[in-house]
Amino acid sequence: MANTFGILFRVTTWGESHGAAIGAVVDGCPPRLPLTEADIQAQLDRRRPGQSDIVSPRTETDRVRILSGTFEGHTLGTPICLVIENKDYRSSDYSDMATKFRPSHADYTYQAKYGIRDWRGGGRTSARETVARVAAGAIARKVLRELYHVEIMSYVVRVHNIKASVTPETVTPDLIESNPIRCPDTAAALEMVRHIEQIRDQGDTVGGIIETAVRGVPPGWGEPVFDRLEADLAKAMLSLPATKGFEVGSGFSSVEMTGTQHNDPFCVKEGRVGTTTNWSGGIQGGISNGEPIVFRVAFKPVATVKIEQETVDVYGQPTHLKAKGRHDPCVLPRAVPIVEAMTALVLVDHAMRHRAQCG
Amino acid sequence: MANTFGILFRVTTWGESHGAAIGAVVDGCPPRLPLTEADIQAQLDRRRPGQSDIVSPRTETDRVRILSGTFEGHTLGTPICLVIENKDYRSSDYSDMATKFRPSHADYTYQAKYGIRDWRGGGRTSARETVARVAAGAIARKVLRELYHVEIMSYVVRVHNIKASVTPETVTPDLIESNPIRCPDTAAALEMVRHIEQIRDQGDTVGGIIETAVRGVPPGWGEPVFDRLEADLAKAMLSLPATKGFEVGSGFSSVEMTGTQHNDPFCVKEGRVGTTTNWSGGIQGGISNGEPIVFRVAFKPVATVKIEQETVDVYGQPTHLKAKGRHDPCVLPRAVPIVEAMTALVLVDHAMRHRAQCG
Amino acid sequence: MANTFGILFRVTTWGESHGAAIGAVVDGCPPRLPLTEADIQAQLDRRRPGQSDIVSPRTETDRVRILSGTFEGHTLGTPICLVIENKDYRSSDYSDMATKFRPSHADYTYQAKYGIRDWRGGGRTSARETVARVAAGAIARKVLRELYHVEIMSYVVRVHNIKASVTPETVTPDLIESNPIRCPDTAAALEMVRHIEQIRDQGDTVGGIIETAVRGVPPGWGEPVFDRLEADLAKAMLSLPATKGFEVGSGFSSVEMTGTQHNDPFCVKEGRVGTTTNWSGGIQGGISNGEPIVFRVAFKPVATVKIEQETVDVYGQPTHLKAKGRHDPCVLPRAVPIVEAMTALVLVDHAMRHRAQCG
Amino acid sequence: MANTFGILFRVTTWGESHGAAIGAVVDGCPPRLPLTEADIQAQLDRRRPGQSDIVSPRTETDRVRILSGTFEGHTLGTPICLVIENKDYRSSDYSDMATKFRPSHADYTYQAKYGIRDWRGGGRTSARETVARVAAGAIARKVLRELYHVEIMSYVVRVHNIKASVTPETVTPDLIESNPIRCPDTAAALEMVRHIEQIRDQGDTVGGIIETAVRGVPPGWGEPVFDRLEADLAKAMLSLPATKGFEVGSGFSSVEMTGTQHNDPFCVKEGRVGTTTNWSGGIQGGISNGEPIVFRVAFKPVATVKIEQETVDVYGQPTHLKAKGRHDPCVLPRAVPIVEAMTALVLVDHAMRHRAQCG
DSSP states (O other): OOEOSSSSSSEEEETTTTTEEEEEESSSOOTTOOOOOOHHHHHHHHHTTTTTTTTTTOOOOOEEEEOOOTTTTEOOOSSSEEEOOOOOOOOGGGGGTTTTTOTTSSSHHHHHHHHHOOGGGGGGSSGGHHHHHHHHHHHHHIIIIIIIIOOEEEEEEEEEEEEEOOOTTTHHHHHHHHHHTTOHHHHHHHHHHHHHHHHHHHTTTBOEEEEEEEEEETTTBBTBTTOOOHHHHHHHHHSSTTTEEETTTTGGGGSSBHHHHHHOEEEETTTTTEEOOOTTEEEETTTSSSSSSEEEEEEEESOOSSSOEEEBBBSSSEEOOOOOOOOOOOHHHHHHHHHHHHHHHHHHHHHHHHHHHHH | BOOEEEESSSEEEEEEESSSEEEEESSOOOOOOOOHHHHHHHHHHHHHHTSTTTTTEEEEEEEEEEEESEEEEOOOOSSSSEEEEEEOOOOOGGGGGBBBBOOTTTTHHHHHHOOOOOGGGGGGGSSGHHHHHHHHHHHEEEEEEEIOOEEEEEEEEETEEEEOOOOOTTTTTHHHHTTOOOSHHHHHHHHHHHHHHHHHTOOOOOOOOEEEEEEOOOTTTOBBBBOOHHHHHHHHHHTTTTTTEETTTTGGGGGGGGGGHHOEEEEEEEEEEEESSOOOTTTTTTOSSSSSSEEEEEEEESOOSSEEEEEEEETSSSEOOOOOSOOOOOOHHHHHHHHHHHHHHHHHHHHHHHHHHOO | OOOEEEEEEEEEEEEEEEEEEEEEEEEEETTOOOHHHHHHHHHHHHOTTTTSSTTTOOOOOEEEEEEESSETTOOOOOEEEEEEOOOOOGGGGGGGGBBBOOTTTHHHHHHHHHSSSOOGGGGGGGGGGGHHHHHHHHHHHIIIIIIOEEEEEEEEEETTTEEEOOTTTTOOOOHHSSSTTTTTTTTHHHHHHHHHHHHHHHHOOOOEEEEEEEEEEOOOOOOBTBHHHHHHHHHHHTTTTTEEEEEEGGGGGGGGHHHHOOOOOOEEETTTTESOOTTTTEETEEEEESOOOOEEEEEOOOOOSSSOOOEEEEOOOOEEEEOOSSSSSOHHHHHHHHHHHHHHHHHHHHHHHHHHHHH | OEEEEESSSSSEEEOOOTSSSSEEESSSSTTTTTTOHHHHHHHHHHHTTTTTTTTTOOOOOEEEEEOOOETTTESSSEEEEEEOOOOOOGEEEEEGTTOHHHHHHSSHHHHHHHSSOGGGGGGGSGGHHHHHHHHHHHHHHHHHHIIIIIEEEEEEEEEEEEEEEETTTTTHHHHTTSTTTTTSSSHHHHHHHHHHHHHHHHOOOOOOEEEEEEOOOOOOOOOOOOOOHHHHHHHHHSSTEEEEEEEEEGGGGGGGGGGHHHHHOOOEEETEEEEEEOOOTETTTEEOOOOEEEEEEEEEOSSSOSSSSEEEESSSOEEEEOOSOOSSOOHHHHHHHHHHHHHHHHHHHHHHHHHHHHH
């Protein structure tokens, strides 16, 4: 019972990887917002497999259809149902999965929890479910942009041991989209792409870190004590497949500093209260302070490797497994729009919650 | 509207630092569980200020009263109201706070959000609100222990640049409680205590990392796709004051590994399916897999320093501020029971959710 | 943001009357339950227009498709997406509705709330949205029958001034389905059908009362103090289009009795505690007591009449309106499966909630 | 887990009849609203026992304390904890209740559900829990009055077989408070009071009907399809002890009319769209239409009678029971502020939800 996200801007997703379709219902969207399938398609195309050499060659076109909630190109305020059909599935690539638990996948835990699973392509455990998140997130982004002038940018800052240097205050969408890895540091990007190709050719995989910068959030969003803005962002990010960590502002490196080094002095900035540094990552006490919101998410290396591994089968017998099929050697370039989508879902919900109580 | 945590085991907290009292209502607790104030007091005493040289000398006794929900020493299944009176407040220490925004505290953001704030001791933004979480968490821990045989242990693994070496599979409560910093690596603990004393004497503060090991969780807890176990843990942790990061299992260090290095091979272990390594941190696809659950939380250095800092006042004018009052130079020893409490709240809720659908 | 019903067995519906499709997502269904489209279709066919002379001749076939959440004929525990395409819409019948507010419909209030509406066939305000509830309810009914042995029967006990005599303890599905009005008192049923035909030929409409009897609910379902079983049933029923009242057990007639007349004496019945009368309607203090649950719902006469009425247009000018199109002269026969569906949704959710805390 | 009401303006209540205290936490209240204990006390005094000859002589003073959420007489936007101590309990009056199930009370169902109960004064099942609802509702009423100019008036329209004649459009608080039964028809009120005295002297009890008129709600409040305004009102009312039915506008009498008789023609009224009749009760399609909201609630006769009744004890043996203690012969006069409180809680939540999405 946990396929709904959000309190006021609520997204419910559904769908298995190799089922008929995957989709989302968005409930609570403000009415009279211009919205067409093209708004959503643009984001799906950024997530789509087959978009470059370094991602899965699965050739889903991922065309979205809006089945409800709009009229003459505008939102009605009623629930918006989005459907993306599954087209190019080759369940035969996954026949081993019917009986063998893939290491560090969710095959075993789903079987343990539900006593049944759709093993075809991983079923509901497949990262393919995120296509519904990106579709719903595209609507959230549009609300944020049009009603609140908020801009969300995610980008790759690390792949395996290759680190990029990016300034969250000035990064632009064009820079991010200028290379297939979606890293605004173009020198590092080149190195990352080459490294992923090399790893892919070895049948292995790598992970990395995505940073997100959100600009334009006014002071006041976030709902202490439990629904602090960073708490809901952390939950959103850790709800994504393959994520292992979340940090906001200074994050784990804050422990290397003392209080006097880490505190962000307040100042007057363009006529409003600001801070001279931003170790807080734009959030203090769970509430946005008007500075850019900055956080990072760690993605583990993809669990599907084309190298034989030890495992156990559904009968509890030791066995071996070697992946077939088409897989990503590194999820990060496709994860960028997914992280942005979840960020948008968190922020639009908080914008509405703030308006409800304090607006 | 965000002072409630949990779906089925629901905790609602309330209270300002220098108000009449702080408390919690626990709704959904299973009936017929033995429960007295002593069960709760034991945990509050671990969180209490004044318990050692390296924490705040504020002398709150933090006595809890159960006002409802029990009868003849057992839970009724009805809501349990817990109240802790505030006794030793010295609002005069905080008079500056009426007009000056403390750097990296929530004074400014609360003012920006609500247009009003109780500045005495930080009001609702004070970490004192966590006393209610610990009280509620004590009930959750008891449910987990008695009904599910689950054991939760948090402990300090890092203070500033001092790192401890701890094995989550074998750590014990006795080891954790054997020193005031609550670090089971006793050599490191000694060094940490000395370092905190030194930092405190400089008027400065430090942060660190708390690790949590949970043993006894059966396979199957966790609710994909949004309420994955690690997602709800991340939210719980980032909802705590002063936290900047969360990681589960391998966490951020997973990015240094390849897929073949990082995958946890399945094996047969004591007659059940297990894994030979535990980079997954006991959770796969958002669901517990039967291995120990292991995660870490980064706490920034305490924002209240006894060194003069630049800031802005409520009239938008630059000014200076130097903290008075009794404060912690490092929150970590007192944060240990808080982290355990939030962990317990997440786990008991998921235990009940799993039972509801699949039990 | 109110198109989701239930806490643990959650239904989210979407769709406009003349949009592409209408549907529901069911989240939280227990896994491993046998489920095919035929299980759902059987209930949709009972709600379908065109099934008899006394209901709307609109010829929707209302074929349901399951797009997710099942595998090899069994539920997976993941969300089940149900879609019913809209086929036979004739928006031209509704062209007046673009500019004129139909009396006692929701045209005006939707316009006032959202500032936009899909006027075609009433859009989201159309009773056609209940097709999604019936589809979702069919799954709830199956869970109740297979896992809890609970049987739900709704039936018409009054149409306009014609009253039936029915015994909730002994009524059967066969009796209910034995006539097009779904009234188990066959003599009254005949009179009701004739009366509806006469009213229909006058271009007018009538309402009536549906009673529901639920047998097999064990003592203990219901969640005081706010989610009492009768409270959630009342909400479910008043969430249906055209409903004006709800009563449980003795209902409004309880006010004609004194306490000594109205109290249900406890007795020992088949080895368990029972009551000799059932004015309580099977619920005491918000919790089922093991006796049959009995409640009634009042449906107003259908608002769409083929007689000219005074109204106002979207420009605020007085005007006249006379309905075209195909409409029900009396909703009651088609409302029977809808009431049963909502009853099932309430009960399965409470069964799961009870199991979670007390199971 | 059902002691919380509302989505955005959330009330959590707790407390047993003869426990230490009863109270509520109100979360989500708008900040900067003037609020003192006197605002709340005024409503508690209307609910208090001992206020007249025709209610229970229990002499609770029911003094409320605000423990959190306000500062210098204004709301902070943080949770407001309200506590009312239980003072005048005489558990000895209830000693029979330890072993005997009172007919048409919740003793048996609580025992069946939880396997334990606080039998003293009925514990959580006592209508005394409504003191917390009235306290919380007083805050909701203040928000509605100050921010939305909405006025809520409930009043008795029937006691046993004595009916009053009241016009919802013009009834005033002064008229309602002009007699102990709170019926604005003063002739009927006199008769009701005499009848209750007579019934009380016989040791018996009676029920009746409370009508509520809400004036000032703008068009647009209410959240289809499930959280229709009348659906949430129905739930709120049926969540109250002793209620058996709810109807809005024409209610059950709508079934006596045809569609042409029942439809409310739209008209232009004071420059806005209105209706010439109000059979809809101010709500159409689940959304307020700007006309007065009118609904009625049926209360059964009080279950506690001072006449010997048959019942069963906790050992499953037939026995007899005759109530001792101080009880109401008719709950209606004290139920008036309770119904108003629940109405206020529903409306303020819907006001905030409407603002969030469409404001």
